[in-house]
Amino acid sequence: MATYILFWNPDISSYTKERFLDDFSAGDNVGNWSFYEHDDVRTEDVFYMVRCGEGKTGIVMRGEITSACYHDSDWSPKNRRNIYYADIFPYCTINPWSDAPMLTPEILTEAIPDFNWFGGHSGRRISDEMASKLDELFYAYLDENPSMFCRGDATYTYSLEEELPEEIQEKMLARSEGSCEVCGYSYRKVFGDAVNDEYFPRIKPSILQSPGLKRLFYNICLNCYRVPDRTLAAKLLNK
Incomplete structure (x- = not known):
């Protein structure tokens, strides 16, 4: 590529x-x-x-x-x-x-x-x-x-998060030691690299309506990713 x-x-x-x-x-x-x-x-x-x-x-x-x-x-x-x-x-x-x-x-x-x-x-x-x-x-x-x-000064599609280069995903995971930044759970610590492809930095566009967020990308596990947006955003705002 x-x-x-x-x-x-x-x-x-x-x-x-x-x-x-x-x-x-x-x-x-x-x-x-x-x-x-x-x-x-x-x-x-x-x-x-x-x-x-x-x-x-x-x-x-x-x-x-x-x-x-x-x-x-x-x-x-x-x-x-x-x-x-x-x-x-x-x-x-x-x-x-x-x-x-x-x-x-x-x-x-x-x-x-x-x-x-x-x-x-x-x-x-x-x-x-x-x-x-x-x-x-x-x-x-x-x-x-x-x-x-x-x-509304910038826009992105879901493809942006899907196309995160692997080396950048790894660096983003490293800043939370591979743990979910909402609940603290780490699939990697429990299961090793076997589930690596199922756990990567992501954020829902609707969460971007919370202007207090300090970052765009957070490490969020699949379970927390299913939590309603408002609840998830409130947790992230305290990070």
Whole structure:
């Protein structure tokens, strides 16, 4: 599974600020995007979209590429011949015209200096090592800023929690020593790694309506996950 970086400058793109805000408000999909490195793009590859240009810049989407690349007419007035697109589906979207803090090009450059995060060709693949660092940085950023979801400044689908990279799941489990952060029970301590796949960091979107939560991701066992949202949120607010 490869990771591609898409760039978006709403001042020059056919995907304008107005289209973004309409899609964000309606929960609609972006559709497709152009890829500079198009030969090896595959379904289920990962993309990050970085807003560049004027205004608040940084990562505005993470999601999945849902098609191979295909040739089509140029979206710009340049009428370039070799333009390829792929369909994309965002798992998480951050509105840069809101109060949401941004994972900026400056922060990205400090963590991953061997890539130009300020712009350039859209649809370039980064190395697996870079992708691993980027995932870790991005999920830590989401985890530290749950209030942007409460305010409606960012959205995510269930796929975001389902697609948590394994190494990030392990780090999140480690901070509570593999125990449920609601009841304290640990399947791992009792049964070892045999039930590892059934126990991972998760949170219900409805719980995000509790603005006092300090994190986005909590380690919640399957039994507690079935508890009514209000009760579960009240327990988490005391953590």
